[in-house]
Amino acid sequence: MFIATIHFTQHRECVLRRLTAGVDAPIEIEIEELQNGVVTxxxxxxxxxxxxxxxxxxxxxxxxxQRLDAENLLVTKPSCGAYSAIYRNHGTxxxxNTVSGRQREYNVLVFRRDHLRDVIDDLGEFGTVTLGRLTEFSDGADSPVTDRQREVATEALARGYxxxxxxxxxxRLAEELGISRATLHEHLRKAERTLLSAALSDGSGRTGRERVGRAEAE
Structure with a gap:
C-alpha cells in the first residue's frame, strides 16, 4: 500500500481554478463522495x-x-476529471487536499504501483503531473497481506465499501466477489490489521501501544 502526494497543474477550465486564482494561500478541500462523475x-x-x-x-x-459555518462550504459539482481519474484507477x-488556481495537491492511497502509474497517466491527459512524496506501508513480517486479502481490500476500496x-x-460486495460474507469479513479484517500495524509502526516493527508497553516494562 502506498500514500502518494501528487502535484497537478490543471489545464482544463474549472470553477475551482477560477475561484482560487487570486487567493494567496492554497485552499483545503476534503472529498466526501464521488459518484457518477459528480463530486461532493x-x-x-x-x-x-x-x-x-x-x-x-x-x-x-x-x-x-451549502454553508456549513462561517468558514466552510459543502459543494456538489461535476468533477473536472482529476477525481474520476484517481478513483477509476483504484485510488482513494x-x-x-489543496487547490490554488491551476495548482492542485492530492494525497492518494493506492495498493499497487501500477495503479499509481495509471492514475498519473490519466491525469497527464489534461494536466501536468509531478509525483511528490511516496510512502510505502510494507507488510509486517509476521502477518503479511496475502494476494487474496489485497485483492479483496482493493475491490472494497474501488467499489466504495x-x-x-x-x-x-x-x-452485494461478497456476491460480486463470489465469496461468502464471512470470508469477505475475514479477508478485510486481516488486511486492515496488518496495514494499520504497518502504518502505525515506528519503523522498529512495534506499534504505538507496543512501544508504551515496552517503556513501562523498562
Whole structure:
C-alpha cells in the first residue's frame, strides 16, 4: 500500500481554478463522495467564504452549495476529471487536499504501483503531473497481506465499501466477489490489521501501544 502526494497543474477550465486564482494561500478541500462523475466536497474557504459562496451559487456547473459555518462550504459539482481519474484507477483520495488556481495537491492511497502509474497517466491527459512524496506501508513480517486479502481490500476500496455513506453493502460486495460474507469479513479484517500495524509502526516493527508497553516494562 502506498500514500502518494501528487502535484497537478490543471489545464482544463474549472470553477475551482477560477475561484482560487487570486487567493494567496492554497485552499483545503476534503472529498466526501464521488459518484457518477459528480463530486461532493467541503471547501475550507476561511475568510473567502462569502465571496466563494456567491460565485459558486451563480455558476451553472455547480449543483449544490451549502454553508456549513462561517468558514466552510459543502459543494456538489461535476468533477473536472482529476477525481474520476484517481478513483477509476483504484485510488482513494485522502480527505485533505489543496487547490490554488491551476495548482492542485492530492494525497492518494493506492495498493499497487501500477495503479499509481495509471492514475498519473490519466491525469497527464489534461494536466501536468509531478509525483511528490511516496510512502510505502510494507507488510509486517509476521502477518503479511496475502494476494487474496489485497485483492479483496482493493475491490472494497474501488467499489466504495469504505466510503461514507457506503456505496455497496457487504452482501452485494461478497456476491460480486463470489465469496461468502464471512470470508469477505475475514479477508478485510486481516488486511486492515496488518496495514494499520504497518502504518502505525515506528519503523522498529512495534506499534504505538507496543512501544508504551515496552517503556513501562523498562
Amino acid at each position: 466536497f467541503v471547501l475550507r474557504a476561511g475568510a473567502h467564504a462569502d465571496d466563494f459562496q456567491a460565485e459558486l451559487e451563480a455558476t451553472d456547473r455547480v449543483e449544490h452549495v 483520495l485522502r480527505r485533505s 469504505y466510503d461514507w455513506p457506503r456505496k455497496i453493502t457487504n452482501e
